[in-house]
Amino acid sequence: MDNKKLKSDTTNKINYYGHGIPYFRNIEIKGKLIVIEGPDSSGRSTQISLLNSHLEANGHAVLNTGLKRSELISEGILDAKEHHLLRRRTMSLFYAADFADQLENKIIPALKAGYIILADRYIYTLMARDAVRRINQRWSHNLYGFAMKPGLVFYLDVEPRELLRRVFEKNMTLDYYESGEDLGLSDDLLESFLLYQQKIKQQFIRMQKSYGIIPIDGNRSIESINIDLQKKIDQFLSKDK
């Protein structure tokens, strides 16, 4: 028992996707970062709350993060979206700043303290959105070169038609940005939604290999998806001990 505990306290250096954060070079972390990606209504938050309980029941300290949740910047993004029409690169950098704030002020400190972090989306959604808006992929990849590589990344893969059904069931209406309305894909919002979600999905397929994203069939029931995720996460955590 003591032996096991000692081992699990082993610290690691942070791995980055690119140039990293030079002034964090020597920081050591004990916790794990696990990311759940997927479009709206793919079941991310349901899965995260189930995983959260499961991990806590197993005695882990768990922290949740997500996009657009930084103290400093998230309000500014909402405000800017409301009052100004932001162009694609401005939007991209604004989200990057929001992400950086959370990474430095929330994610990394919690990892240092040994938390398991469940991230409700990460840089991949942001890069997929950029790519669909025809922002150079190498530029986005470099932009997120300061991001740390998570231990696990899941992508809840749901057919756009199924997403559509779930969105209507929940909200009765389609969201402007989630339908990619700014792209002018179609005059018909419903068609625009399907085209946009298909494009985002293609970007996740493209990124799968190079970023080590694990696709999870999200068309199934909540329970079967959860069993799948739990098994993979438990394996990952025990492997490290």
Place this chain on the structure above:
Amino acid sequence: MTIQQTQQKIKENRFGITGKLIVVEGIDGSGKSTQIRLLEKWLRYRNIRVFLTEWNSSEAIKDVTARGKKKEKLTPTTFSLLHATDFADRYERNIFPLLRAGYIVLADRYIYTAYARDMVRGCSPLWVRKVYGYALKPDLVFYFRVPVDVAAERILSGRPKLKYYEAGMDLDISNDIYESYRIFQSRIIEQYEKMVKNENFVVIDGTYDIEQQQKLVREKFDEIVMKNKSDNNGQQKIEE
């Protein structure tokens, strides 16, 4: 022509850039803002279509940056990215379309400010350069060279209190804000000086009289911009 210059030309032709981009750089108190405003007045007087854009001035972003600065909660990376967001907004909204429409765009600080500051703050220099990699290179960059003492005196005579980030207090160089300011600004000067040659800065001695400096600025402007402008006259059309 270097590869960079060739790439720049291709980019310009592709987007039908008929305008010219003029930049002033230098530390706070170097006199660059005074000079670019005089240049702007002169161009307006000559009926040239001109647009002036300032660092950190985008309506959509500046509240966020201001709040972060006030709370002293910005890290080097968020500081860098918020300024990059501000720049992108001005670039996408004004700078780039106006250059395509044939304007003379005057920029009070440009990507070189980010290169210098973010580097001194400890961001990866290569990363910063790539973040701004989409921005067109200016036709002319004036760098106002002044000793740090001269700049500090000008800043302090008008405004006795230094601000946290302009003094580089986030870097923990010194507890004394004046001492920190001097060291921080000196490091920025070092970065500028390294760029003078590679980035083709036209160096103006910022200790000269305002009139003397403006004369040099105008001469250089006519030499570089007006000459090329007449070369291109009517030959380039805006194309999508």
